[in-house]
Amino acid sequence: MLRAVRLTLGVLLLTSIAFLISGGLSPANAAETTITGTLSTPAGVAVSGVVVSATDAGGVSVSGTSDEKGIFLIPLPAGGTYTVEIDVSTLPDGVTLNNEADASRSLLVLGGEKKIIIGLSEGGESGIATADSGTSERVIQLFLDGILFGLVIALGAVGLNLVFGTTGLTNFSHGELLTLGAFTALAFNTAGLNIIIAAPIAIVFAAFVYGWGQNRILWRPLRRRKTGLIAAMIVSIGLAIFLRYTLVLFFGGAPESYKQFAGQAGIALGPFNTTPKALILGALAVIALAATVIWLQRSRIGKATRAVSDNPALASATGIDVERVISVVWIIGAGLAAFAGIYLGLTQNTVWNMGQRILLVLFAAVILGGLGTIYGAIVGAMVVGIFIQMTTLFIPTEMKTVGALFLMILILLVRPQGLLGRKERVG
Amino acid sequence: MDFGQILSLTITQAVGVTALIYLFAAIGLNVQFGYTGLLNFGQVAFVAAGAYAVGVIVLTFDLSLWLAIVVGLISSTLLALLLGIPTLRLRADYLAIVTIAASELLRLLVRSIAFKDVFGGAQGLNGKLGQEFHDLNPLPTDITLPLLSWSRQDLWVVIVGWTLAFIFTALVWGLVRSPWGRVVKGIREDEDAVVSLGKNVFVYKLQALVIGGGIAAFGGILWAIAKQSVQPDTFQPDFTFFVFTILLLGGAARVFGPIVGTIIFWFLLAGFGEVLSSLINNGYIDFLTATDVGSIRFMLMGLGLMLLMIFRPQGIFGDRRELALDAR
């Protein structure tokens, strides 16, 4: 017991140090004061010709135009507070701002290069294809985008499902495991490690500190106290809020990108437009998920996990160390979630509420597949991912989560045990 | 450090407009969750229903505020039926997820560009909401007392709000000590037992949802009138989580739980915020900035909710024997 406590404290100390270092670090550039950024569509295609301007308190305005790589640079006369505006009329057809409020924002630039993120989406008001691509091409694009999205969701949903299956906890802070993973990688990245090295380190770190650590410090003691599941669910809500705002405190509220691969040029595979990083990450995700599935099927602990998911009391009676299984489940769940967070961080950006934004989609995937069924999470995730992307044929991109929410509510009403679940009472 | 001013700001916030909005939501949630055991995590949608009713009727359609209030109650009732009829038979954690999903779904719809003409999109509806209400204001001027200060407009809202809050509290008191309240408390503990005694449990749960939702809608109406602005991004699930915190803090299933919980919650949150801001502004703390105060407040709130659930789930006034939760 003492050893576990010391180990946990040591690891937490390392975490705090990592955070403090990253928070304290500012890009120590002796270069001139500029605002810069990269404009590209979610598929990774660079958006050029967009005018971005910065106006100071006195009303003096400087501007920059995005080049063929989508990069814009606004040289500033001095540090200070600027109002940064995007001239939406210079956005190409079919490309819009993710958030209308992004068109104008206030920014404090202290010195050196200030990078800002401008989220773009394709599809515009009616969600209809851009002038160039035909509908069938768009369908293929969205379908394959959906598969990639589904993989990310699966990485998050598997952990959520495993925790529910083995402990009964509906974990509302699972989204934060993604966020923490993304930010841990960001911390290592900002401290100097290339993201390719920072990412695996962050994943392992997350698996043990945020996964195993969380179980040891919080959930296991609560289980010992026999805290009920509804109470535990509310505790997880409090934890989610706490973690989110801790991240805001240490990292600020603005979206950040990793230092590498931020504005990667897109490639075209036939009708499918994507980026190399998305494909590589997708492949890695498939490997990770496949490994998890094989582990669950073949390994002793994997089988034990399935047994505990099915019937904890019975599993315990047959000699399975339930607590050990739960620890392993948290480690794997947190690790996969961290990978998902880094995935999102690389393909979009990192922001304090990125996990919260996707949490309901994760729940949709898990419920669709069947809460507590081992493979249901993956099946559900793929269906939800593809469904969400395909619905943007009819509904605006900004509302694409609506499809997933609607689907989840529908499933709960019609077939509450999900696609793969057994028909047990959910009401 | 002007402690007098800090205390004044704190108390003003503890009983002010924002606190009142949460109070209405909490009184409503007390009926739904405290007394009936319904895990309604979509309470913010009912508040939004009231607020948007005012916004839409008054601004989009340019009609009277009093009509808007009626429409607000009708929409919250419809929302309760729409939400409740399909989902009330679901298990507790499923109900929680579904109600959050429903409230987010509605928010995204209301926020969408497609319905911008009616609901104002992401910017929402802003303007002269509630003029008829403010015209009734009998107060002569702004008030500045030793520990409280309000503009005459806000004070009018606060007076009416608290009066309504006490009326609703009395209503809830009457309901829960009636036979209806007894049935609902039985449902909270064990539905099957109540069913076996001949009560139509489903109808009771719906009624609780409608009543609780209607009271919360009044919070939304007050919001629109007081803030003159109704925006979709202010109606997110975090609001509901804070309402739960308030309710649990005061003591769920206690008639005065919401009032006590609201005052203490906002007192602590506002007080901490003011003290910390003051310390920062006066240079006593230099590793934080003013913007950090907001984050720290919410961090504490999250932590507070956790500790509350773990160590004192019955809250301040609650009876541990009567807990709606399975906390031990």
Add this chain to the structure above:
Amino acid sequence: MPANTENMAPGRAAAVQALRDVDRLPGAPKPDPIVIVDNVHRQFGGLTAVDVAHVEIQRGAITALIGPNGAGKTTLFNLLTGFDKPDTGEWTFNKKPIAGTPPYRLARMGMVRTFQLTKALSRMTVMDNMLLGASGQSGERVLNALLPFTWKAQERANTNRAMELLARFTLDAKVDDFAGSLSGGQRKLLEMARALMVGPEIVMLDEPMAGVNPALTQSLLGHIKNIREEGTTVLFVEHDMDMVHDISDWVIVMAQGHIIAEGPPDVVMKDSQVIEAYLGSRHGSALTADGASLTTDSQGGNT
């Protein structure tokens, strides 16, 4: 064989009399049935839990529904009380078809059930539990709830009736205590008393002896007999053979989803099919007694 009805309580006597000429066969028609069941079929996956062609429950009698584990008696019980839905089947209550009727409505019609795992509402007082059982309290309608004058008088009447029942079950001293503070046995009595508050025509008891300590058994049996004396029909599911033998007027035996025997207890106990059904499963109770001791027991058991 209790052929002599002179020393019996009137309810018992009437029941015995009525059942005297009924065929000792599964599905036998009864002179005054309160519940009639036809062609009920319930399957769980590949397993047929209940497959009953026809059975009738006699009004005013205490009927036992017994069988080894997995016989389907609990499933049939749940189907009849509306807590489960059959694949096919029809049954009537006082000649009214009730298959598919929701359980709360069945309770209002006069069919009230108890639960094997007692559902006394622990977080409410004993009196509140009882008042919850009262039917037709207009204060339970939300529109009347805020107008006490519409329900106060009823509340007083119900409270008085509750006190009478509680006294009968010797729970009156506990009237203001939380039901959670009662002992397990007292909670069972409370659940029974509460069921009677509804004013039912038939009381369906789900394993009333489950988890009851022997000291309480006689008391419970006495209460059940009293229920019959008041004219209320009783149907119970039970494992405990002593209880079955002691108080039931009629026994229905199920095995593997079918009814394999019906009749008065001592006849049924000696039925070879019934004995075989029980010996085939783990059941360590008195049914294995030889014919002689059974006859002796039957003399003193039933009054």
